[in-house]
Amino acid sequence: MAGSEFQLIQSYFSEPEQVQRADLILGIGDDCAIVAPEEQTHLAFSIDTLISGVHFPHNTSADAVAYKSLAVNLSDLAAMGAEPAWFTLSLTLPGDDQWDPVFREQWLKQFSCSLFKLAGEHNIQLIGGDTTHGALSVTIQVCGYLEQGKGLKRSTAQTGDIIAVTGELGAAALGLDIILQKNSEQYSCLSDDDKQQAVNALNYPQARIKEGLYLKEAAHSAVDLSDGLLSDLGHILTASDVGAELQLETLPLANALSCLSKYQAWEKALTGGDDYELCFTLAKNDWLKVKQQFPHFAAIGHITAEKALCLVKADGQEYKINAKGYDHFG
């Protein structure tokens, strides 16, 4: 790493952080970081790479890139019912031929501010990293505590379980359309506030950590919605060797979808990615208790023994969907 670059990274990532965890023995600056895990706990690990132009549009602000990179990893912890503890960051930045030094410094400042702010909210500490030159990409690995035997897996849904989600669906996919100026004539009825809300849903997803910690006691299985409800619920069905029936009218559609037709809105909610809500299954008897605690959670269907994913309208008719799940890859 070039000298000035090294100092820049040092100054933005080694400064005293908001989070100072007691279980960290040695932080950034040696060959490895050292942590002292609490006794009799398990640890949950997840790693995700976000690449400019693939997982976020090239013109996304450094603030949003940082937020989203950490949030999508936190969301994986949430989907297991884990409590965030530490993370590492591998940052690949464009070379001097593409980014001038002033821009790079501004970018790093914004990026690190946003990253440490979100980390502070979840009490997760940056403990190490790597920096290289290349096409802009951010790889974060998170590690969190999990009570022994309490992890929310995908493989443990049971026939008869209620299927529910932690919040509204479809806003992030709408936000991506708006940024890419796709279908803009359709969205002419949206207010600027609605549009901004949709773009924020895409750029600043809320990791449902608190919800995951609660659900690890009540739910049978869970997954986070990164690739779209159909695709991600599909992972639960495959892993648990079951099927599902979804009641389309019960899908909690994001407000911003209101200018779309019912069918268009369903497609966004079913196949749009980047929602980062949790989709979980639980015994019917436990649903009322959960709903009292979190009134905005929505039941959207149930697990069936027959191994298919069936979408049903209020009139009892089955609804066929053409679109596939959200595809980041390529």
Place this chain on the structure above:
Amino acid sequence: MAGSEFQLIQSYFSEPEQVQRADLILGIGDDCAIVAPEEQTHLAFSIDTLISGVHFPHNTSADAVAYKSLAVNLSDLAAMGAEPAWFTLSLTLPGDDQWDPVFREQWLKQFSCSLFKLAGEHNIQLIGGDTTHGALSVTIQVCGYLEQGKGLKRSTAQTGDIIAVTGELGAAALGLDIILQKNSEQYSCLSDDDKQQAVNALNYPQARIKEGLYLKEAAHSAVDLSDGLLSDLGHILTASDVGAELQLETLPLANALSCLSKYQAWEKALTGGDDYELCFTLAKNDWLKVKQQFPHFAAIGHITAEKALCLVKADGQEYKINAKGYDHFG
């Protein structure tokens, strides 16, 4: 991820592996992996990204890319005296416009074979990952066990310590010259075997795990040599707030450097990167014991109270070097 791609990844990275650790509760295939760390141990974490064209030449074989990506991370564990346990992999592969499907499948097969072979040698298990499309790069995060209070840090070198290294220096830098066909007239005296050895040193670095586990009892400080001896020893000196004197004639030069002048060979050993030997410091009294155990370790100087790095020839004259440390960045 596209369907066929997903299956490809599945088939190469989810097959039964050589390593099946008892402390892994849940492996690849859920939102997070879950591990059950041994009680009363610390954990060491390190993350490194290797980018095609920056950290390895574009035409490097998949076998070597996999080997090196894991080995450089294992080397960080070695430098702390940690015992490898688990790793995650984030793999970014070129899209269909650059890699045809047959080539990708061959590449993934070679890559995963090589990765799991090295993982098997060190009893470290792949527990999770991510795959995306973009310029070829590999990010690996390793995690290993460390006895409480036994981590080999950079900040604990003491005045009077012997400075030593675990093996020969300079071969990898020579290997890079050979691959890039730099200074080829100088290397005309090298045999094909010597050349191959130098290229192998670059592509297949040996992580000194066993040596690190031994040294954590005996040494005061350690670092692994990724950016070149001067640069990496410099990290120890800065962190420990001390200086060093190196005796140039004691540098353990790789055989393949024999066709270079003494001064050229020193420069390769001092500033060439990618050696992945350990450089460590220890009390004079402990050196003989260590040397008996590992006869090929070489003492190359000592730690001084004066905060400078001084290079001394056999005649007592100081030697000034122009080259800077190896610079991966950019």
